[in-house]
Structure formats: structure tokens, C-alpha cells
Amino acid sequence: xxxxxxxxxxxxxxxxxxxxxxxxxxxxxxxxxxxxxxxxxxxxxxxxxxxxxxxxxxxxxxxxxxxxxxxxxxxxxxxxxxxxxxxxxxxxxxxxxxxxxxxxxxxxxxxxxxxxxxxxxxxxxxxxxxxxxxxxxxxxxxxxxxxxxxxxxxxxxxxxxxxxxxxxxxxxxxxxxxxxxxxxxxxxxxxxxxxxxxxxxxxxxxxxxxxxxxxxxxxxxxxxxxxxxxxxxxxxxxxxxxxxxxxxxxxxxxxxxxxxxxxxxxxxxxxxxxxxxxxxxxxxxxxxxxxxxxxxxxxxxxxxxxxxxxxxxxxxxxxxxxxxxxxxxxxxxxxxxxxxxxxxxxxxxxxxxxxxxxxxxxxxxxxxxxxxxxxxxxxxxxxxxxxxxxxxxxxxxxxxxxxxxxxxxxxxxxxxxxxxxxxxxxxxxxxxxxxxxxxxxxxxxxxxxxxxxxxxxxxxxxxxxxxxxxxxxxxxxxxxxxxxxxxxxxxxxxxxxxxxxxxxxxxxxxxxxxxxxxxxxxxxxxxxxxxxxxxxxxxxxxxxxxxxxxxxxxxxxxxxxxxxxxxxxxxxxxxxxxxxxxxxxxxxxxxxxxxxxxxxxxxxxxxxxxxxxxxxxxxxxxxxxx
Amino acid sequence: xxxxxxxxxxxxxxxxxxxxxxxxxxxxxxxxxxxxxxxxxxxxxxxxxxxxxxxxxxxxxxxxxxxxxxxxxxxxxxxxxxxxxxxxxxxxxxxxxxxxxxxxxxxxxxxxxxxxxxxxxxxxxxxxxxxxxxxxxxxxxxxxxxxxxxxxxxxxxxxxxxxxxxxxxxxxxxxxxxxxxxxxxxxxxxxxxxxxxxxxxxxxxxxxxxxxxxxxxxxxxxxxxxxxxxxxxxxxxxxxxxxxxxxxxxxxxxxxxxxxxxxxxxxxxxxxxxxxxxxxxxxxxxxxxxxxxx
Numbered sequence: 001x002x003x004x005x006x007x008x009x010x011x012x013x014x015x016x017x018x019x020x021x022x023x024x025x026x027x028x029x030x031x032x033x034x035x036x037x038x039x040x041x042x043x044x045x046x047x048x049x050x051x052x053x054x055x056x057x058x059x060x061x062x063x064x065x066x067x068x069x070x071x072x073x074x075x076x077x078x079x080x081x082x083x084x085x086x087x088x089x090x091x092x093x094x095x096x097x098x099x100x101x102x103x104x105x106x107x108x109x110x111x112x113x114x115x116x117x118x119x120x121x122x123x124x125x126x127x128x129x130x131x132x133x134x135x136x137x138x139x140x141x142x143x144x145x146x147x148x149x150x151x152x153x154x155x156x157x158x159x160x161x162x163x164x165x166x167x168x169x170x171x172x173x174x175x176x177x178x179x180x181x182x183x184x185x186x187x188x189x190x191x192x193x194x195x196x197x198x199x200x201x202x203x204x205x206x207x208x209x210x211x212x213x214x215x216x217x218x219x220x221x222x223x224x225x226x227x228x229x230x231x232x233x234x235x236x237x238x239x240x241x242x243x244x245x246x247x248x249x250x251x252x253x254x255x256x257x258x259x260x261x262x263x264x265x266x267x268x269x270x271x272x273x274x275x276x277x278x279x280x281x282x283x284x285x286x287x288x289x290x291x292x293x294x295x296x297x298x299x300x301x302x303x304x305x306x307x308x309x310x311x312x313x314x315x316x317x318x319x320x321x322x323x324x325x326x327x328x329x330x331x332x333x334x335x336x337x338x339x340x341x342x343x344x345x346x347x348x349x350x351x352x353x354x355x356x357x358x359x360x361x362x363x364x365x366x367x368x369x370x371x372x373x374x375x376x377x378x379x380x381x382x383x384x385x386x387x388x389x390x391x392x393x394x395x396x397x398x399x400x401x402x403x404x405x406x407x408x409x410x411x412x413x414x415x416x417x418x419x420x421x422x423x424x425x426x427x428x429x430x431x432x433x434x435x436x437x438x439x440x441x442x443x444x445x446x447x448x449x450x451x452x453x454x455x456x457x458x459x460x461x462x463x464x465x466x467x468x469x470x471x472x473x474x475x476x477x478x479x480x481x482x483x484x485x486x487x488x489x490x491x492x493x494x495x496x497x498x499x500x501x502x503x504x505x506x507x508x509x510x511x512x513x514x515x516x517x518x519x520x521x522x523x524x525x526x527x528x529x530x531x532x533x534x535x536x537x538x539x540x541x542x543x544x545x546x547x548x549x550x551x552x553x554x555x556x557x558x559x560x561x562x563x564x565x566x567x568x569x570x571x572x573x574x575x576x577x578x579x580x581x582x583x584x585x586x587x588x589x590x591x592x593x594x595x596x597x598x599x600x601x602x603x604x605x606x607x608x609x610x611x612x613x614x615x616x617x618x619x620x621x622x623x624x625x626x
Numbered sequence: 627x628x629x630x631x632x633x634x635x636x637x638x639x640x641x642x643x644x645x646x647x648x649x650x651x652x653x654x655x656x657x658x659x660x661x662x663x664x665x666x667x668x669x670x671x672x673x674x675x676x677x678x679x680x681x682x683x684x685x686x687x688x689x690x691x692x693x694x695x696x697x698x699x700x701x702x703x704x705x706x707x708x709x710x711x712x713x714x715x716x717x718x719x720x721x722x723x724x725x726x727x728x729x730x731x732x733x734x735x736x737x738x739x740x741x742x743x744x745x746x747x748x749x750x751x752x753x754x755x756x757x758x759x760x761x762x763x764x765x766x767x768x769x770x771x772x773x774x775x776x777x778x779x780x781x782x783x784x785x786x787x788x789x790x791x792x793x794x795x796x797x798x799x800x801x802x803x804x805x806x807x808x809x810x811x812x813x814x815x816x817x818x819x820x821x822x823x824x825x826x827x828x829x830x831x832x833x834x835x836x837x838x839x840x841x842x843x844x845x846x847x848x849x850x851x852x853x854x855x856x857x858x859x860x861x862x863x864x865x866x867x868x869x870x871x872x873x874x875x876x877x878x879x880x881x882x883x884x885x886x887x888x889x890x891x892x893x894x895x896x897x898x899x900x901x902x903x904x905x906x907x908x909x910x911x912x913x914x915x916x917x918x919x920x
Contacts, residue, residue, distance in 0.1 A: 206824040209815060209835060237848060240818045240840050269822055489857040490786040503751075503855070507785035508700050510736075512855045513753040547854040549753065 059116035122167035146282035165221035202235035216271035223266030258288035314350030322615025325365035336362025376402030394430030416442025445484035456481025473509035495521035535561030553589030575601030670891030677906030683710035683717035700785035716774030724763035731759035767844030775844035802862025813841035870908035
């Protein structure tokens with residue numbers, strides 16, 4: 001038999017934890033310890049036998065709580081508080097509340113003797129279950145729990161607050177009814193905490209940490225418990241009060257929206273926004289349960305917004321598909337087409353100004369400098385024409401089709417070609433300054449920044465060259481990098497056909513993070529308010545935190561997204577192979593409008609003076625008023 | 627004037643079909659630009675067990691590297707502060723074991739690789755590496771120091787970016803121009819209550835449970851780590867410190883001391899002094915990295 005001493009040292013073993021009573025120990029010459037049921041912190045619960053009933057085996061549960069107070073006044077006050085709480089519990093009478101038989105304090109511990117309940121607590125049940133627990137089962141328990149809370153909260157002369165609703169404090173007995181165990185009496189024994197320490201309960205409401213314990217707090221904790229039971233996501237492993245960040249139906253789609261809604265209300269931060277009583281919570285659960293039999297969990301598919309939400313200013317029909325991206329320059333829209341022509345249209349009304357024929361399709365975006373327009377064509381050439389009339393200035397030959405869009409910098413044109421090179425061409429003369437061997441076709445649009453040239457290659461290599469064309473670093477993706485890089489605050493971002501969005505340190509090419517998408521991507525990312533936005537062949541437009549790669553939102557279109565998003569003010573515009581141009585709220589990813597065309601949209605929109613310009617494979621170029 | 631501007635000075639508009647050639651000046655082409663960007667990053671650190679404590683449960687670890695020459699390496703460094711908790715000696719053990727586990731993993735898989743003569747391509751993203759390193763530390767503490775735990779904030783400097791790994795309420799600040807900005811998020815109960823508008827900043831600062839964390843190393847098999855990357859400040863400071871500093875000395879006062887000191891080492895010593903002058907209720911650790919103007 002273990003001797004109980006007044007000093008704390010004797011209570012603690014080498015790891016600083018409470019040492020427990022051994023089976024065979026007797027308390028008060030009456031309660032024989034048979035074994036331990038559970039232990040945590042400074043308390044333990046034992047299975048015991050009441051020796052006052054020698055002829056039958058009367059089982060009891062004995063809860064032991066250690067009184068840590070070193071000061072004797074403090075110690076006595078804790079004992080008095082404990083006795084007051086125990087007296088209160090002894091007066092309760094409800095089928096879901098275990099009966100209190102006895103309590104006593106001796107030396108440095110206080111003991112509560114209660115009804116022994118055979119069964120399993122909900123935490124253990126949840127752990128043992130291989131799948132989600134059935135919704136009906138949880139609703140049945142929830143209704144019983146509301147009943148017992150109603151009883152406690154209406155107790156006279158004053159309401160009793162349970163304070164510690166959580167799965168491990170709820171037992172399911174042999175009759176499949178719930179029983180509340182472990183009233184928050186242990187809190188009387190919690191010593192003042194000093195220094196850094198861990199531990200929040202995960203189920204408690206925010207106001208409990210201001211020292212408020214009231215019936216709405218029990219309603220919150222019940223909501224938290226139900227959330228845990230339905231989602232199997234333990235709130236103790238999450239940030240406190242973060243239930244709204246983990247919608248129930250996102251974790252367990254089988255839960256009905258009705259039940260989800262009923263629980264969310266119980267989890268409101270502000271006690272006033274929760275149910276006014278446990279009875280009201282129960283009624284909400286009831287009506288949710290009644291309706292679920294009738295309704296299926298599927299949501300109505302999103303209705304196509306009418307075209308009238310956005311106004312078409314004009315459209316212009318070419319003779320073949322438009323796969324590239326338009327350029328708006330000094331009031332004129334320039335766009336290449338698979339009918340081999342570069343078109344110039346009046347941006348205001350779509351009036352045809354001129355067209356310039358190349359000898360193959362144009363899949364790129366033109367570039368402009370003052371009076372010159374530059375465009376690469378699949379005829380292997382870079383063409384320079386006058387902006388006003390489309391008259392040839394010069395052409396520059398590469399040895400392969402050009403599918404990379406030109407970038408202009410300091411009088412030079414940087415452009416990739418399927419001839420496996422990046423070419424640098426003098427803007428005035430159309431002569432080569434240098435070219436760099438990339439070992440594979442270069443379709444990515446080069447980025448020029450801080451004395452460096454960055455571009456991707458179809459081999460999966462991503463290059464950083466200096467101004468002389470010497471390689472500074474190279475990064476290897478697993479598949480082609482067709483996407484065009486962007487540079488934001490010293491970081492390079494681009495996507496790859498290896499299903500990944502990459503973030504690299506711009507100076508040395510170290511991979512800072514990667515973000516996995518559902519399919520390959522050739523879409524070029526765009527940056528706004530700390531987020532990177534990019535499309536993917538999985539049909540999604542992603543918003544990803546630029547610093548942490550955490551996904552902020554995703555938007556589903558109905559086909560591949562090869563177009564690159566464009567941001568203007570708080571809107572994101574992006575085309576999809578499903579034929580529509582989308583406008584989303586870029587902070588939330590919610591759709592503002594959608595404009596369907598007659599064919600897939602593969603190019604990127606251009607925006608100027610509040611007007612959105614883009615081509616579609618239905619042969620048309622559109623101008624929309626945003 | 628940037629190299630680009632010197633090299634590719636803007637010419638007049640081309641005329642149709644009659645553009646003149648404009649070859650590059652070969653002298654300009656051959657000019658070296660090395661050395662132009664060099665700047666000396668400096669680091670300081672200081673620690674005190676404080677006035678009210680008998681043990682020091684904080685750990686700190688600093689590595690700083692810089693190089694010069696034809697193929698100079700970028701600046702690199704590892705800066706770490708951990709604040710241990712738990713009875714007996716388990717707090718001290720948890721923080722020092724974690725510091726070593728994190729430093730070992732990150733050094734092996736990023737810093738040592740800088741010295742490889744061939745550029746490797748297969749390395750994992752730095753953010754994944756930092757996350758794995760903190761999870762290694764978690765595993766080590768769970769196995770070796772049952773009942774112990776620690777906060778840990780580490781900053782990995784490579785070139786122009788700093789990648790942070792963070793668990794707990796040790797903080798990283800960026801101090802530049804006229805502002806001081808906390809870049810980490812405290813994993814503490816009161817901070818969470820403050821985010822939800824349940825507590826004011828003043829109430830949070832004096833809340834009896836202000837030291838209660840909801841996330842720490844050594845508290846179970848699964849550890850969620852905050853990982854993010856920030857560009858280095860231009861003419862600014864990175865400060866990593868335990869709550870023994872920020873819980874006692876206000877952010878404004880911290881910024882004032884750092885800016886007023888003659889260097890990062892002096893600044894760290896003065897910060898520790900200020901925390902002790904404010905009562906020194908807890909262990910104090912400060913690491914400061916100074917990034918001079920580029």
C-alpha cells in the first residue's frame with residue numbers, strides 16, 4: 001500500500017508525473033482500488049469496490065485530485081471549494097449524470113466517489129472507428145446531450161455549468177445512452193501557471209478564457225464536440241476557435257447541410273449569436289434531422305450567369321483561330337491569328353485598320369516600342385512592322401517556329417524559338433546581338449530584370465543568364481517549362497508541365513517552395529496582394545500565398561486553363577478551354593461573371609481603359625466593358 | 627546607372643525598312659560587374675536567464691557565411707532561437723536538442739551543398755527542408771524528452787531571401803526604415819483570442835494565460851509548422867527573440883534600441899539589459915542580423 005504524504009515530491013515520479021495508487025490499496029478503509037481507469041495532469045480515476053457491501057460487488061469510480069498548494073491557507077481554501085462543488089453535484093439527479101456517493105480529502109489529495117459506468121467514452125469510440133461515425137447516431141447523442149444541458153442550466157437556485165464538454169467526458173453506456181462524466185471540478189485544483197507552457201482544451205469557448213463560465217459556453221463546447229465527432233478532426237490539434245476554417249462538409253461531405261448549419265450556429269464566437277438555450281439547440285438538431293430524410297446532400301449546380309452581366313463593346317471576326325494574346329498600344333489592338341495575319345483594330349470600335357501577313361500561324365503576343373510592332377510567327381521569323389500601317393521594317397530568322405512572345409528591354413528584343421535558342425536582337429537593325437543555346441525549344445516569354453534574363457525551356461530547364469548570355473544558374477523541373485516567369489521581391493515564379501508551380505530565389509535559383517496542382521500547366525502566373533494566381537490543365541485557377549505556398553482559394557472552370565490570369569483592381573480575368581472568359585473577385589475567388597464564346601480560349605486577355613480584349617478559337621476577338 | 631542602361635542606351639525610333647545597325651560597344655560588353663553588390667551582413671546575439679528564473683531554458687544558434695571572389699557564394703546563414711518548457715531539466719533539453727536537430731538537417735541539405743563543385747539539381751524546396759527539420763526536432767524531443775517541449779523559430783538566409791520555420795511564441799521581427807514588423811504569428815491562446823477580437827492588445831499582454839501555447843515542438847507525433855519566405859530587408863534588421871524579451875520590452879522600445887545601437891551585438895546586449903531592467907521574469911534571448919544598404 002502506498003503511503004500518502006503531505007509533500008508533493010512523494011507524489012511525483014521521475015518524469016514529473018503523478019504516481020498512482022496501486023491495485024489493492026484502500027481508501028478510508030472502505031474503497032478498494034481495483035485498477036486505474038485514466039490519469040491526466042494532477043488527477044486520476046480508479047475503478048474501485050465499496051467494501052460496505054461485502055455480499056455484492058458494488059463498483060465505484062474514485063476520482064483523485066492532488067492539492068498542489070504549498071501554503072496551508074491556500075490548501076484549505078481549495079479543499080473547501082472542492083467540498084462545495086461536490087455537495088452541489090450530490091444534489092443533481094438526471095439519468096445522464098452519474099450519482100455521487102461520497103467525497104473526502106486526506107493529506108494532499110481529495111477524492112470523489114461516483115457511480116461506476118460501464119461503457120466507452122466517445123473519444124475512444126471515435127479512435128476505434130475506421131470511418132466516419134453515422135450521422136444519425138451522432139444526432140441521437142447530441143439530442144440527449146442537449147437534454148442534460150437543459151437540466152443543468154435550469155437547475156435551481158442557480159444554473160450549473162458543465163464547463164468541460166468534450167468527447168472524452170461523454171460515455172456511452174450499455175444501453176446506448178450517453179452519460180456525462182468528470183464535471184469540471186478538477187479546475188479547483190489547477191495551480192497558477194507560470195512560464196511558457198502548452199495546453200488548450202480545443203473545445204472551450206473564447207469567453208471561458210476571460211474567466212466566464214456560462215450556459216452558452218456549454219453550447220459552444222457541445223458544438224465543438226459534435227464538430228469533432230462528425231469530422232474526426234481533433235480540435236486540440238488545431239488553432240483554438242478555428243472551427244469556421246474547417247467546414248464540416250468539407251471534411252465529411254456525407255454530413256447534411258442542415259446539420260452542418262445547426263452546429264455552426266452553436267460555434268459562433270459571440271455567445272449572443274449562439275442558441276439562446278440548449279433546448280433551442282435541440283430543436284434545431286431535430287428539425288435538421290427531420291429534413292435530412294427528405295433532402296439529398298447535393299447542391300444545385302451553379303447556374304450560368306447571363307451574358308448581360310458584362311457588356312460586349314464589339315467583336316471582330318478573323319479567318320482562323322486566335323490562340324495568342326492581344327496587345328493594346330496607343331489606342332490600337334494588335335493580335336496575331338492562325339490565318340497567318342497580324343491584325344490592327346481600333347480599340348474603341350473594333351474597326352479594321354490593317355493586317356500584315358506572315359507565312360504561318362501566330363500564337364504569340366506582339367510587343368510594341370513607339371512606332372514599331374514586333375511579332376513572332378510559326379514561320380520561324382520575328383517581324384518588325386510599323387504601327388500605323390503595318391509596313392515591314394525588318395525580319396529576323398530563327399531556325400524554328402517562334403512560339404515565345406518577345407520581351408523588349410533597352411533597345412533589344414529577347415525571344416525564344418523552337419530552334420533551341422534564346423535570341424537577342426537589336427530592335428533597330430533586326431540583327432542578332434547574341435543567342436544562347438537552351439538544348440530545347442524555348443516557348444516561354446523571357447523575363448528581363450535586374451541585369452538577368454530568365455526563361456523556361458521545353459526540356460524542363462529553367463535558365464538565368466547574365467546580360468552577356470552567360471549562364472548564372474539553371475534549375476531543372478521534371479517536365480517542360482512553357483509558362484512565362486514573373487519576378488516579385490527577389491523571387492521567380494513559373495509553372496511547369498510537371499504539375500507544379502515553382503518559387504525560386506532569383507539570385508541563386510534555389511527552390512524556395514513548390515505547389516502541386518492537379519495536371520500540367522503552361523499558364524503564366526500573376527501576382528497581387530501577396531498571392532500568386534495561375535491556371536492549370538486540371539481546369540482550376542489557383543490562388544496561392546506567395547510567401548508560404550498555402551492555397552488561398554481555387555476556382556473550377558469546365559475545361560483546361562492554359563490562359564494566364566490578369567489582375568485589374570480587385571478582379572481577376574482568365575479564359576478557359578471551356579470557351580468562357582471568367583471574371584473573379586481575386587480576394588475570394590468568387591465568380592463575378594462569365595462570358596461564353598464559341599470556342600476554347602487559350603490566350604491571355606489584355607486590358608486597357610476599362611476594356612478587356614481577348615481572342616477565341618471561334619475566330620473572333622472580343623472587347624468587353626468591365 | 628544600371629548596366630542595362632549603360633549597355634542598351636535608348637535609341638531613336640526605327641524608320642521603316644531603313645534601320646541602321648547599332649553594334650554593342652565591345653568594351654562595355656567585357657566589363658566586370660562583380661563586387662558592385664557586395665555588402666557585409668553582420669550578426670549579434672545575447673542571452674540571459676533573467677532575474678526570476680534559476681534555469682536557462684532558451685537555446686540559440688547562429689551561423690553566418692559570406693564569401694568573395696570570381697564565383698562568390700551568396701550570403702548564407704542560419705539563425706535560431708528556441709524557448710523550452712517542462713519540469714525538471716526537460717525544457718533545457720528540449721530546446722537544445724531541437725536547435726541541434728534543426729541545424730543539422732538544414733546545414734547538411736542546404737548550406738553544405740553550397741560548397742559542392744557541381745551544381746546539384748535534385749534538392750528539395752527550402753520550405754520543405756525547413757519544415758522537415760522542425761519535424762525532425764519534434765521527433766527527437768518526443769523520443770528523448772517526454773514531457774518536454776519547446777518553441778522554435780529559425781531563419782535560413784540564402785542570397786536575397788530568408789525562409790522561416792516557426793512554432794510557438796518566439797518571434798521574428800523585421801526592423802527597417804521607421805517601422806518594426808512581426809513576421810511570425812504567435813501560436814498562443816491569447817494571440818488567437820486577440821485575432822478574434824476577444825481581447826485587446828493590452829488585455830492580451832496581461833492575461834493570466836498569456837504563456838499558454840497551442841502549438842509547440844514535443845507535443846505529439848504530428849507537428850504543423852509555419853513556413854514562409856521573406857526578402858531580406860534593405861538597410862534593416864532581422865530580430866529573433868524569446869518572450870522573455872518581447873513580453874517585457876515594447877516593440878517601439880525594441881526598435882528604438884536596435885536603431886540606436888552601434889551594431890547588432892551591442893543591440894542584443896542592450897535589449898537583454900532592458901528586459902532585465904523590466905523585471906527579467908523569464909529567460910531572454912535575442913539574435914539580430916543586420917543587412918546594410920545594397
